[in-house]
Amino acid sequence: xxxxxxxxxxxxxxxxxxxxxxxxxxxxxxxxxxxxxxxxxxxxxxxxxxxxxxxxxxxxxxxxxxxxxxxxxxxxxxxxxxxxxxxxxxxxxxxxxxxxxxxxxxxxxxxxxxxxxxxxxxxxxxxxxxxxxxxxxxxxxxxxxxxxxxxxxxxxxxxxxxxxxxxxxxxxxxxxxxxxxxxxxxxxxxxxxxxxxxxxxxxxxxxxxxxxxxxxxxxxxxxxxxxx
Numbered sequence: 054x055x056x057x058x059x060x061x062x063x064x065x066x067x068x069x070x071x072x073x074x075x076x077x078x079x080x081x082x083x084x085x086x087x088x089x090x091x092x093x094x095x096x097x098x099x100x101x102x103x104x105x106x107x108x109x110x111x112x113x114x115x116x117x118x119x120x121x122x123x124x125x126x127x128x129x130x131x132x133x134x135x136x137x138x139x140x141x142x143x144x145x146x147x148x149x150x151x152x153x154x155x156x157x158x159x160x161x162x163x164x165x166x167x168x169x170x171x172x173x174x175x176x177x178x179x180x181x182x183x184x185x186x187x188x189x190x191x192x193x194x195x196x197x198x199x200x201x202x203x204x205x206x207x208x209x210x211x212x213x214x215x216x217x218x219x220x221x222x223x224x225x226x227x228x229x230x231x232x233x234x235x236x237x238x239x240x241x242x243x244x245x246x247x248x249x250x251x252x253x254x255x256x257x258x259x260x261x262x263x264x265x266x267x268x269x270x271x272x273x274x275x276x277x278x279x280x281x
Contacts, residue, residue, distance in 0.1 A: 083244055083245050086244055087241060087252075090206065090207050090240050091265065091280070093206040093207070094205060094206050094207075094240050094265050095265060095278065095280055097202070097204075097205070097206055098213070098233060098265060098267045098278060099278070100197075100202060101123070101202055101213065101215070101233050101267070102233070102267050102268075102276050102278075103192045103193075104126070104127050104188075104192070105117070105123065105276070106276070107127075107130075107132060107188055107191075107192060108123060109229070110132075111130070111132070115217070115219070116217045116229055116230075116231040117217065118215055118216050118217040119215075120202065120203035120212065120213075120215060124200060124202055124203065126188065127188050127189055127193075127199040127202070130187070130188050131185040131186060131187050131188065132185070132188055132191055133183050133185055133186075134185070134186045134191070135181055135183050135184075136180070136182045137180070137181055138178065138179070138180040138181075139176075139178045139179035139180060141155065141179070142175070145174070145175065150174065155174070155176050158170050158174060158176060159171055159176060159179065159180070205235045205239055205240050206240060207241070207242065207243075208235065208239045208240050208242070209242065211235070211239045211240075213234065214232075214233070214235065215231075215232070216231075216270060217229065217230065217231055218230040218270045228273060230269065230270050230273060232266065232268040233266060233268060234264055234265065234266030234267075235264050235265060236253075236262075236263055236264035237249055237252055237253055237256075237263050237264045238253075239264070240264075240265075261279065262279055265278070265279065265280060266278070266279050267279075
């Protein structure tokens with residue numbers, strides 16, 4: 054009988070030790086895994102932001118709320134890239150020369166074949182050539198998969214929530230806003246549910262979005278991420 058009691062006591066001690074261990078290590082493991090997932094989700098949000106910024110520059114300052122449109126833009130559009138050779142000297146600048154005037158003289162010489170003005174201005178080695186480069190090759194690394202932009206890492210196929218909004222300032226100037234986000238429960242799926250609930254509760258009490266996001270439809274913030 055005594056042996057049985059000792060065995061039971063031993064088992065109880067083991068259970069208590071495990072419970073204590075789990076109570077300490079559980080949150081640590083959760084936070085460690087959360088950091089790994091946060092990093093990948095943030096990287097994807099930054100990629101979306103980069104693509105939207107390029108899209109905006111070629112669409113009158115407007116963003117798109119459609120991933121199909123954004124992905125097609127990344128895959129097919131080209132953006133100008135200026136190849137520069139030579140700079141204006143202090144003397145040229147003091148004499149009123151500007152890059153615009155310099156290129157005007159050079160373009161005129163190309164049409165007429167008369168390079169005397171270019172030589173007189175000391176612009177023989179001054180060039181500004183515009184090349185059109187694919188968006189994909191300009192803002193993303195080699196091998197980037199544009200189709201992945203819409204999907205939340207660890208989200209099991211879930212897509213980011215993306216929305217746009219336009220309004221006007223008091224002076225009447227247009228304001229275009231962008232918001233891209235995903236909640237904790239989407240990309241932390243499979244981790245401790247209570248830890249996720251605790252995390253959401255804290256963010257809600259602080260009046261913050263319970264997840265990761267860039268931009269805001271409520272306040273212009275230059276598309277900052279809520280982790281920045």
